[in-house]
Amino acid sequence: MIELKRILLVEDNPNDVELTLEGLSEYNLANEVVVARDGAEALDYLYHREQFADLPDGNPAVILLDLKLPRVDGFEVLRIVKSDEKLKLIPVVVLTSSREERDLVESYKLGVNAYVVKPVDFHEFTDAVKELGIFWALINEPPLGSVSKKKIS
Secondary structure (H helix, E strand, O other): OEEEEOEEEEOOOHHHHHHHHHHHHOOOOHHHEEEEOOHHHHHHHHOOOHHHOOOOOOOOOEEEEOOOOOOOOHHHHHHHHHHOOOOOOOOEEEEEOOOOHHHHHHHHHOOOOEEEEOOOOHHHHHHHHHHHHHHHHHHOOOOOOOOOEEEEO
């Protein structure tokens, strides 16, 4: 029996969502990705509100977080996640097009686990996402009870 861990992708650009899902699908992870189109929707997912009210308990294995988001930006999502006792152990990977030093520094100050600049090239982008998915969803060992897993056989 294999245990698949959920991934929360927080991304407002439909092209980047598609590329990310394509990169993850190579390892059959795409069916375990929940996409939030802005920071407010990501927080609704994490706190089981609105359309996510009926979700089973448990946190995702990792949050792939864009910084430049509508309604609630990535920095605010990161700030909220890392200051909440129930959420702060979730690894957060910033996946952004920003090469701004201040964005990098602010992300690490807020507790990000990794900062990845999206490659412009299609193949480089999907390869980077594949590696992120493999590491955070399959290889990384989180503290017990910090994520929920879906058992499949």
